[in-house]
Amino acid sequence: MSMLANRNRMVAGTVGLVGIFLLALTLAAAALLWTTRQTALADSEEQEVRFVSGAVAALNRSLLGVDVLLASMDSLLGLSGLVQEWIDEDNASRLIRGVTEQSLIVRYVALVDPNGRVVASSHASGSGLQVNLPDGFLSETMSQPVSTLTISAPVVSFASSERVLYLARYIKMADASKMLAVAQVEIPVLTSIVIQGVDISGLEVTLERADGQLLASVPNQERLLGTRLPPFTGIHQGATQATRMATRLTGAPGIVVTRPVLYQDMLISASIPEAAALDEWRTQRDFIISVSLVFTAMILAAAGFAIWYMQRLQHARLGIAHSKNTLDQALESMVSGFVLLNAEHQLVSWNQRFLEFYPWLASCVQPLLPFEAVLNASAMDQFPQLDEEQRRQWIQRHMTQLLNAQGTHEQALPSGKAIQITVRRTPEGGRVIVYQDVTVLREAMVEIEKLAFYDALTHLPNRRLLMDRLEHATASNARSGRYGALLFLDLDHFKVLNDSLGHDIGDLLLQQVAQRLKTCMRAEDTVARLGGDEFVVMLEDLSSRSVEAAAMARHIGEKILEALNQPYQLAAHKYHSTPSVGVTLFGATALSSADLLKQADIAMYEVKAHGRNDLCFFDPQMQATINARAQLERDLHAALKNNEFELYYQPQYTLQGQVVGAEVLIRWHHPERGMVSPIEFISVAEESELIMHIGQWVLRTACEQLAAWRTQPAASALQLSVNLSARQLQQREIVAQVLSILEETGAPTHLLKLELTESTVLVNVDESIAKMGQLKAQGVHFSVDDFGTGHSSLAYLTQLPLDQLKIDQSFVRNIGLKPTDGVIVQTIIGMARNLGLEVIAEGVETQLQQEFLAEHGCTLYQGYLFCKPVPLTAFTTLLAQTQQPDAITQ
Ligand SMILES: Nc1nc2c(ncn2[C@@H]2O[C@@H]3COP(=O)(O)O[C@H]4[C@@H](O)[C@H](n5cnc6c(=O)[nH]c(N)nc65)O[C@@H]4COP(=O)(O)O[C@H]3[C@H]2O)c(=O)[nH]1
Numbered sequence: 001m002s003m004l005a006n007r008n009r010m011v012a013g014t015v016g017l018v019g020i021f022l023l024a025l026t027l028a029a030a031a032l033l034w035t036t037r038q039t040a041l042a043d044s045e046e047q048e049v050r051f052v053s054g055a056v057a058a059l060n061r062s063l064l065g066v067d068v069l070l071a072s073m074d075s076l077l078g079l080s081g082l083v084q085e086w087i088d089e090d091n092a093s094r095l096i097r098g099v100t101e102q103s104l105i106v107r108y109v110a111l112v113d114p115n116g117r118v119v120a121s122s123h124a125s126g127s128g129l130q131v132n133l134p135d136g137f138l139s140e141t142m143s144q145p146v147s148t149l150t151i152s153a154p155v156v157s158f159a160s161s162e163r164v165l166y167l168a169r170y171i172k173m174a175d176a177s178k179m180l181a182v183a184q185v186e187i188p189v190l191t192s193i194v195i196q197g198v199d200i201s202g203l204e205v206t207l208e209r210a211d212g213q214l215l216a217s218v219p220n221q222e223r224l225l226g227t228r229l230p231p232f233t234g235i236h237q238g239a240t241q242a243t244r245m246a247t248r249l250t251g252a253p254g255i256v257v258t259r260p261v262l263y264q265d266m267l268i269s270a271s272i273p274e275a276a277a278l279d280e281w282r283t284q285r286d287f288i289i290s291v292s293l294v295f296t297a298m299i300l301a302a303a304g305f306a307i308w309y310m311q312r313l314q315h316a317r318l319g320i321a322h323s324k325n326t327l328d329q330a331l332e333s334m335v336s337g338f339v340l341l342n343a344e345h346q347l348v349s350w351n352q353r354f355l356e357f358y359p360w361l362a363s364c365v366q367p368l369l370p371f372e373a374v375l376n377a378s379a380m381d382q383f384p385q386l387d388e389e390q391r392r393q394w395i396q397r398h399m400t401q402l403l404n405a406q407g408t409h410e411q412a413l414p415s416g417k418a419i420q421i422t423v424r425r426t427p428e429g430g431r432v433i434v435y436q437d438v439t440v441l442r443e444a445m446v447e448i449e450k451l452a453f454y455d456a457l458t459h460l461p462n463r464r465l466l467m468d469r470l471e472h473a474t475a476s477n478a479r480s481g482r483y484g485a486l487l488f489l490d491l492d493h494f495k496v497l498n499d500s501l502g503h504d505i506g507d508l509l510l511q512q513v514a515q516r517l518k519t520c521m522r523a524e525d526t527v528a529r530l531g532g533d534e535f536v537v538m539l540e541d542l543s544s545r546s547v548e549a550a551a552m553a554r555h556i557g558e559k560i561l562e563a564l565n566q567p568y569q570l571a572a573h574k575y576h577s578t579p580s581v582g583v584t585l586f587g588a589t590a591l592s593s594a595d596l597l598k599q600a601d602i603a604m605y606e607v608k609a610h611g612r613n614d615l616c617f618f619d620p621q622m623q624a625t626i627n628a629r630a631q632l633e634r635d636l637h638a639a640l641k642n643n644e645f646e647l648y649y650q651p652q653y654t655l656q657g658q659v660v661g662a663e664v665l666i667r668w669h670h671p672e673r674g675m676v677s678p679i680e681f682i683s684v685a686e687e688s689e690l691i692m693h694i695g696q697w698v699l700r701t702a703c704e705q706l707a708a709w710r711t712q713p714a715a716s717a718l719q720l721s722v723n724l725s726a727r728q729l730q731q732r733e734i735v736a737q738v739l740s741i742l743e744e745t746g747a748p749t750h751l752l753k754l755e756l757t758e759s760t761v762l763v764n765v766d767e768s769i770a771k772m773g774q775l776k777a778q779g780v781h782f783s784v785d786d787f788g789t790g791h792s793s794l795a796y797l798t799q800l801p802l803d804q805l806k807i808d809q810s811f812v813r814n815i816g817l818k819p820t821d822g823v824i825v826q827t828i829i830g831m832a833r834n835l836g837l838e839v840i841a842e843g844v845e846t847q848l849q850q851e852f853l854a855e856h857g858c859t860l861y862q863g864y865l866f867c868k869p870v871p872l873t874a875f876t877t878l879l880a881q882t883q884q885p886d887a888i889t890q
Contacts, residue, residue, distance in 0.1 A: 006314075010310050010314075011307050011310065011311075014303055014306050014307050014310065015303070015307075017303075018299055018300065018303035021299050022296055022299060022300075025292055025295055025296060025299070026292070028292075029288055029289065029291075029292040032288050033285055033288055033289075036281055036284050036285070036288070037278060037281050037285070039281075040277060040278050040280060040281035040284075041255065041274070041277055041278070043277075044200075044255055044272050044276075044277035045241075045242035045255050045257070047200055047272075048200070048203075048242055048255060048256075048257040048270045048271075048272055049241070049242060049257050051198050051200060051203070051205075051257075051270050052257045052258070052259045052268055052269075052270045053259070054196055054198070055194045055195070055196065055205065055259075055268050055270070056259045056260075056261060056268050058193050058194065058196055059190075059193060059194055059207070059261050059268060060261060060262045060263075062105050062190070062193045063149065063151075063167070063261065063262065063263050064262065065103060065104075065105065066103070066105065066106055066149070066167045066183045066185065067149040067167070067169065067263070069099060069100070069103055069106060069109065069183060070109070070149065070167065070168065070169045070181040070182075070183055071147075071169060071181075072099065073096070073109070073111065073171055073181040074171045074172075074181075076095050076096070076099060077092050077095060077096075077111070077120070079171045079172075079173055079174075079179055080171070080172060080173065080174060081174050082173055082174055083173055083174050083175045083177065084113055084119065084173060084175075084177060084179065087111075087119055087120065089119055089120050089126060089127045090120075090126060092111060092119065092120035093120040093121055093122070093123075093126035093127065095120075096109050096110075096111065096120055096121060096122045097121075097122040097123075099122075100122035100183075101122070103183075104189075105185055105189050105190065105193060106183045106184065106185055107157075107159075107160060107164070107184045107185065107186055107189075108121060108122050108123050108129065108159060108183070108184040109121065109122045109181065109182070109183045109184075110122070110123070110129055110131050110181075110182045110184070111179055111180070111181055111182075112131060112133070112138065112168075112179070112180040112181075112182050113179060113180070114138070114142060114177065114178060114179075114180070116131075116133065116138055118130070118131055119179065123159060129159060130158040130159065131158070131166070131182060131184070132155060132156075132157070132158050133152060133155075133166055133168075133182065134152050134153050134155050134166075137150070137152045137153075137166065137168070138168075138180060141168045141169065141170055141180060142170050142178050142180060144170070147169045147170045147171065147172070148169060148263075149167055149168070149169050149263050150167070150168055150169065151165055151166070151167050151215065151263065151266060152165055152166040152167070152168070153165075153213060153215070153226045154187060154214075154215055154216070154225040154226045155226075157184060157186070159184070160184075160186065162186045162187070162188070163186070163187045163188075163222070163225060164184050164185060164186050164187060165184075165185050165187060165190065165215060165216070166182050166183070166184055166185075167182070167183045167185060168180050168181060168182040168183070169181055187215075187216045187220075187225070188220070190207065190215075190216050191205070191207075191216050191217070191218045191220070194207060194216070194218065194268060195218055200272065201272075201276045201279055202254075202272050202273050202275070202276020202277070202279070203218070203270060203271075203272055203276075204217070204218070204219070204247050204248055204249040204250065204254075204270070204271040204272070204273075205217060205218040205268065205269070205270050205271075206229065206248040206249065206268070206269045206271075207261075207266065207267075207268055208229060208248070208266070208267055208268075208269060209265060209266055209267075210260075210265035210266075210267065211228060211231065212228040212229040212230060212231045212232075213226060213227070213228050213229075214226065214227055214228070214229055214248075215266070217248075217249055219249070221249055224249065229248055229249075230246075232258065241257070242255045242256065242257045243255070243256050243257070243258075244256075244274075247271030247272070247273050248269050248271045249271065250273065252273040252274070252275065253273065253274050254271045254272050254273040254274050254275075254276075254277070255271065255272050255274065255277055256269060256270070256271045257269065257270050257271075258270075331349070331351040332351050332352055332353075334351060334353060335353065335436075335437070336353060336434050336435055336436045336437075337350075337351065337353040337354030337355075337356070337357045337358075337419075337434070337435030337436075338350060338351045338353065338354055338432075338433070338434055338435070339354055339371075339431075339432075339433040339435070340426075340430065340431075340432055340433075341371055341430045341431040341432075341433070342368075342428070342430045343426075343428050343429035343430050344370070345370060345371045345372070345399075345402075345403075345430070345431065346367075346368045346369060346370050346371065347365060347366070347367060347368060347369045347370075347371065347374065348367065348368075348430070350365060353435070354435055357413070357417065357419055357435050357437065358378065360377065360378065360381035360382070361374060361377055361378065364377045371399070371402070372395055372399060375394075375395045375398050375399065376391070376395055379391045379394050379395060382414060402423060402431065402433070403431075407422065407423070408420050408421065408422045408423075409421055410438070416439070417437055417439045418437070418438050418439045418441075418442040419435050419436065419437060419438070420435070420436040420437075420438045421433060421434070421435055421436075422434040422436070452464065453465035453468075455528075455529040455531075457507055457510055457511065457529070458510055458511055458513075458514035458529050459514070460514050460517075460518075460527055460528055460529045460535070461526055461527070461528040461529075462528060462529065462530075462531075463528065463530045463531065465526075465528065466526060466528035466530070466536055466538065467593045467594075467597075469526050469538060470486070470538060470586075470593040470596065470597070471593050473538060473540045473586070474586050474587070474590070474591070474593065474596070476540075476541075477540070477541065477586060477587035478587065478590055480541070480544075481544055481587070482541050482542065482543060482544050482549075482587055483542050483543055483544070483545075483546050483549035483550075483585050483586070483587035484538065484539055484540045484541060484542055484549070484585070484586050484587055485538075485539045485542060485549060485550070485552075485553035485556075485583055485584065485585050485586070486536060486537070486538055486539075486583070486584050486585075486586060486596050486597065486599075486600045487536065487537040487538075487539070487553065487556070487557055487560070487581050487582070487583050487600065487615075488534070488535075488536055488581065488582040488583075488584075488597070488600035488601050488603065488604040489517075489534065489535040489536065489537065489560065489564075489579045489580070489581050489604070490533055490534050490535075490579065490580050490604055490608070491509070491510075491513065491533040491564075491577055491578075491579055492577065492578045492579065492580055492608075492612040492613060493577075494506065494509070494532070494533035494577070495533075497509060497575065497577070501570070501573060504571075505570045505571060505573060505575075506533075508568075508570045508571060509568060509570055509575065509577060510529070510533065512568050512570070513535065513564060513577070513579075514527065514529065514535070516563045516564055516566070517535060517537065517560060517563070517564075519563065520556060520559045520560050520563050521537065521556075522539075524540060524541075525537065525538060525539050525540065526538040526540075535579075536597065536600070537556070537560070539552070539553055539556060546585055546587075546622070547625055547629070548687065549585055549587070550583075550585055550617065550622050550625065550626050550629075551626065551629050551684070551687055552687070553583050553585065554583070554615065554617075554626050554629075554630065555688075557581050557583055557615040558615065560579065560581060561578075561579065561581060561613065561614070561615060564577060564578065564579045565577075565578055565613070578612055578613035579613065580604050580605075580607035580608045580612045580613065580614065581604060581607060581614070581615040581616070582599075582600045582601060582602065582603025582604025582605065582606065582607060582615075582616055582617075582618065583600060583603055583615060583616065583617045583618065584596055584599035584600045584603060584617065584618035584619070585617075585619070585622065599618040600618060602618055603616045603617055603618040604616070606618075629684055632680075632681060632684050633684060633685075633688060633690065635670065636668075636681060636684070636685055636690050636694070637690065639668055639670070640690075640693050640694065640697065642671075644668055644669050644670065644671070645666055645667065645668055645669075645694070645697060645698075646666075646667045646668075646669060646871065647664045647665070647666060647667070647698065647701050647702065647705070647872065648664070648665045648666075648667050648869035648870055648871055648875075649662040649663070649664055649665075649720075649869060649870060649871075649872060649875035650662055650663045650665060650862055650867060650868065650869035650870070651862070651866065651867045651875065651878060651879075651882075652719075652721070652840060652860055652861065652862045653860065653861045653862070653866050654859060654860060654861075655854055655859055655861075657882070658882065659718065659878070659879060659882045660717075660718065660719065660860065661718045661719030661720060661721065661751075661753070662718065662719075662720055662721070662875060663720075663721040663723075663755070663842075663862060663869075664698060664701075664702045664705075664720055664721065664722055664723075665678060665723075665869045666678050666682070666694070666698055667869075668681060682694075682725070686725050686726070686727055691725050691727050691728060692727070692728060692731065695724065695725060695728045696737065696741070698722060698723070699722055699737075699738065699741050700741050700744075700745065702720045702722045702747075702752070703741050703742055703744075703745035703747035703752065704745045704747070705720065705747075705872070706718075706720055706745070706747035706748060706751050706752065707745045707746040707747040707748075710746075710747075710748065714879050714880060715876070715879055717751075718751065718879075719751045719752070719753050719781065720751065720752060720753065721753040721754075721755045721783055722752065722753070722754055722755065723755045723785070724754045724755065724756055724760065725760065726757070726759065726760040726763055729756065729760050729761070729763075729768060729771065730763060730764065730767075734771060735771050735774045735775055738752075738754075738775055738780065739775070739778060742778075742780075748779075749778050749779035749780055750779040750780075750781065752780050752781065753780075753781040753782065753783050753803070753804065754775070754780060754781070754782055754783070755782075755783045755784075755785045755806070756768075756772075756782065756783070756784055756785060757784070757785050757786045758784060758786060758787065761784070761796070761800060762796070765796055765799075768800075769796070769799055769800060769801070772800060772801050773801050776801035781803040781804070782800070782801060782802050782803055782804070783802070783803060783804035783805070783806050783838075783840070784800070784802055784804070784805055784806060785806050785808070785842075786806070786808045787805045787806055787807060787808060787828055797831075797835065798835065802835075802837055803837060803838060804832075804837055804838040804839065804840055805828060805831070805832040805837050805838070805839050805840075806839075806840050806841075806842055807825055807828050807829070807839065807840070807841040807842065807853075807858070808842065808843075809842045809843020809863070810843075811824050811825050811828075812825065812841050812842065812843045812844055812845075812849050812853070812863070813843060813845070813849075815848065815849045815852045815853070816848050816849070816852065822852065825841075825852070825853065825856065825858075826856045829853075829856050829857045829858050830857075833857060838859070838860060839857075839858050839859065839860065840858070840859075840860035840861065840862060841853045841858050841860070841861055841862070841863070842862045842863060843862075843863050843864075844861045844862065844863030844864075844865045844866070845863050845864045845865050846865060847865065849863075849865070850865060
């Protein structure tokens with residue numbers, strides 16, 4: 001409504017403005033017309049005044065000449081001394097002719113007696129000339145008291161048949177009689193004198209008497225000559241200014257200038273009809289009017305265009321306002337939040353829904369607010385704990401995400417809402433951001449996923465999800481070459497429970513079993529319920545060695561057996577349940593998920609067939625291995641308890657054959673199997689807590705021996721190298737443990753050398769370095785076993801607090817056989833020397849090997865060439881026979 005009023009106001013304003021313009025233009029044009037008209041009239045007046053002045057002057061001069069000519073007759077003819085009869089007419093005519101010929105305007109001059117008879121004349125006929133003076137002219141002239149020039153009315157000359165004027169004055173004779181000297185002037189001659197060659201358009205010139213009698217005129221008006229023109233009214237005859245009145249001849253409205261002539265109340269009048277005076281002005285007038293009309297047309301056209309344009313503009317504005325209104329309504333009725341940013345990433349538009357999602361922004365949003373400020377407000381409200389730098393980074397991260405994002409991403413709000421944010425770039429470089437509440441959708445999806453992939457009773461993954469994960473796991477294990485395991489569980493006699501106590505109780509058992517199974521697993525493992533009382537556990541990424549993977553699977557299986565064997569409280573019923581567990585490994589062979597599940601299922605039935613509540617592997621060989629390992633573990637536990645271990649000592653020699661120490665190597669006297677090699681049982685022990693106990697036993701025994709040797713001069717300087725397994729070093733309390741054993745046994749710290757393998761150190765380098773550093777600070781020595789075989793520890797070599805490098809026997813064995821190994825041996829020796837470390841070669845079996853090592857700078861040796869690992873008694877005997885070096889000092 002107001003827009004319409006506004007438009008009308010604008011149109012009215014434009015019309016008014018145009019009216020003013022047109023009025024101004026009209027006034028200006030009129031003023032211009034008036035001015036130019038007045039100027040044209042003034043110009044004509046001026047012209048007329050100039051002309052009349054010239055004409056009067058010329059006529060006066062001519063009349064004066066005639067007057068002088070006539071007056072000169074007296075002296076020429078000596079008339080004042082004569083009487084008429086004395087006049088020699090011929091002589092007088094000749095004399096008159098002589099002076100008349102000198103005049104330019106006078107045609108004839110005659111001497112006329114009071115009776116009108118020509119006495120003498122300038123004409124060839126002399127006194128024979130006929131002069132037809134108008135009636136009364138003669139007597140009128142003669143009767144003048146003083147002789148003055150009189151001018152007759154126009155008459156036709158007998159002599160020339162032309163219209164002429166007679167100019168006369170009387171001359172007194174000696175006898176007081178009077179003679180009339182008359183000059184005949186042809187009117188055309190007179191008018192040509194008056195006109196003086198001037199050519200003024202429309203000019204009317206009259207020579208008149210004061211009473212209006214017309215004597216001559218230009219243009220010649222034959223019929224008016226001698227008649228009386230309307231007298232001048234209200235005009236002073238002597239006035240020199242122009243007067244607006246009817247022209248003298250045609251009576252048209254015009255400009256009249258009149259001036260008296262010197263003689264006999266004659267005057268000259270010049271008239272220009274206004275029409276002629278404004279001739280040129282009319283052209284100007286037409287031009288001014290044309291220009292004004294053109295301007296008027298242009299103004300009207302411009303106004304028309306302006307109104308049209310305003311209407312269009314208004315229309316467009318109305319359209320835009322309407323569109324904006326519609327858009328605003330649309331935005332406000334959107335279920336999504338909406339934000340529009342300009343190219344400078346400032347807020348241009350947003351809707352209420354956006355503020356409902358982010359209520360803390362309600363007080364800060366305003367047009368052209370930089371979006372960074374919006375993020376800042378969010379960060380301040382939502383993450384008040386962030387310091388300024390963290391907040392800056394948070395804002396930066398979100399800005400980058402906003403600027404680079406095309407498409408959708410999701411945001412979880414503290415309120416629990418899930419907001420899907422869609423960012424689109426506008427053609428101007430701005431952004432349209434749409435915020436959609438997808439909380440319900442997400443919850444529904446979670447629910448759908450749950451229904452699709454999870455078991456409703458236990459909330460464990462169902463068969464579908466298990467198979468999906470199994471597919472992934474088998475594919476990934478096939479790539480990495482590592483093994484995983486699938487454990488198929490079935491609850492023994494579940495049907496009996498269900499039938500006797502009902503399904504609800506059965507369901508309670510299943511739920512509790514699910515709960516217990518989860519507690520036995522790592523986070524990355526999967527426990528699934530296939531249905532009924534069948535559960536499957538999938539263990540991924542166990543080991544790259546199948547035996548080890550099987551052992552780990554067995555461990556977990558046994559854990560499950562133990563957990564599920566605990567009594568259950570099912571509502572009011574106490575219940576004891578047992579499971580049967582079938583295991584199969586996956587990773588080596590590319591079996592399908594279904595086949596793997598079948599294998600585990602078969603293994604599980606194997607358990608059922610053999611009395612239930614047990615675990616069985618699908619592969620009989622694997623089962624046998626696992627059984628053996630299980631047996632070995634059990635035996636190792638017993639061995640520790642029954643003191644079945646013994647330490648052997650393998651001496652370490654200098655080049656000169658002196659024994660500087662020994663490596664202690666564990667031996668197990670199995671009650672049934674006899675001596676068991678550490679190669680067989682150390683790796684098994686390392687997979688469980690057993691290695692801690694065995695390692696501790698070895699360390700304590702070695703330290704006790706060192707302490708015992710303190711008082712024996714032959715052995716008091718010997719160092720003992722003790723192998724420390726990876727798991728031992730990873731123990732948090734290893735440093736305290738070693739130090740307390742040293743203290744308890746009283747062994748000299750500096751005689752204890754701990755042998756580590758490269759891989760042992762590299763498990764957790766920084767922590768290993770720290771632990772080694774602490775022990776080193778107390779005097780304990782370190783040697784790296786198997787140097788050069790494992791991972792490249794070169795990068796850490798300088799950081800490790802080492803005393804000795806041990807060249808692995810695999811290189812020593814190949815000396816003389818494999819040139820590259822010879823080179824490696826040389827390199828290790830060189831490196832050890834550079835780092836100021838001792839270097840010892842193990843597994844030296846031949847003279848050739850020893851010579852090669854000696855030649856390249858190796859100073860210590862261990863191997864069958866010198867001595868095999870031997871029991872303490874044999875070692876003590878050996879010591880007695882061998883020369884010892886000086887004691888090793890700290
Ligand atoms: N062919 C040949 N072999 C030689 C020669 N000289 C020594 N050996 C053998 O090489 C092994 C050297 O020990 P290792 O590399 O630490 O390798 C050891 C070590 O890793 C581990 N082990 C032995 N005792 C312990 C122990 O007390 N604690 C820990 N953690 N591991 C031990 O068992 C591995 C095997 O020990 P052993 O059977 O005693 O085997 C010993 C030793 O008998 C030689 O000239 N030729």
